[in-house]
Amino acid sequence: MSILKNINKVFDHRVRLGIMSVLMTNDSLDFITLKKLLDITDGNLASHIKALEKENYIKIRKSFIGRKPNTQYSSTHLGTLEFKKHLTALEHLINIKI
């Protein structure tokens, strides 16, 4: 049995770790805020958001603030559950004694 067994490949990238980490302590965040926090390009952020959304780990809510479209991202129940499992597996791996 691999010591990597519970590491979730979908979260195995620093940008995705960053997105999920800030969504654990914030109900939702918009694209601009995520982009500023992570300091990455629009395209880079969009591709990681798409991958997380595809797994149903994050959900997207589109609305208007005044006349301006606003897109909010938040973690789904599944996303929160799976991310916490991933963090536990990371912690186990980092502290592994063989």
Place this chain on the structure above:
Amino acid sequence: MSILKNINKVFDHRVRLGIMSVLMTNDSLDFITLKKLLDITDGNLASHIKALEKENYIKIRKSFIGRKPNTQYSSTHLGTLEFKKHLTALEHLINIKI
């Protein structure tokens, strides 16, 4: 300043996290042991070892056990230093409050 600022891209993959984690608590390990622990292919392990060696994060010692060649891998002083910085950055990211 990005919340990802101290995350080390070289360690940003579960296999490399696994290699460095087990080398933190073992002076050295050989290829077969690493391969069994991580449950990955020879090629996959070799490519990640090469990337870590290129950054001088791991060192390789070749010797003979009887007539059989034996290759041992261990973390360098730099590797240990940088990996611990990476783990601190990961911990900071995972617990981030914005």
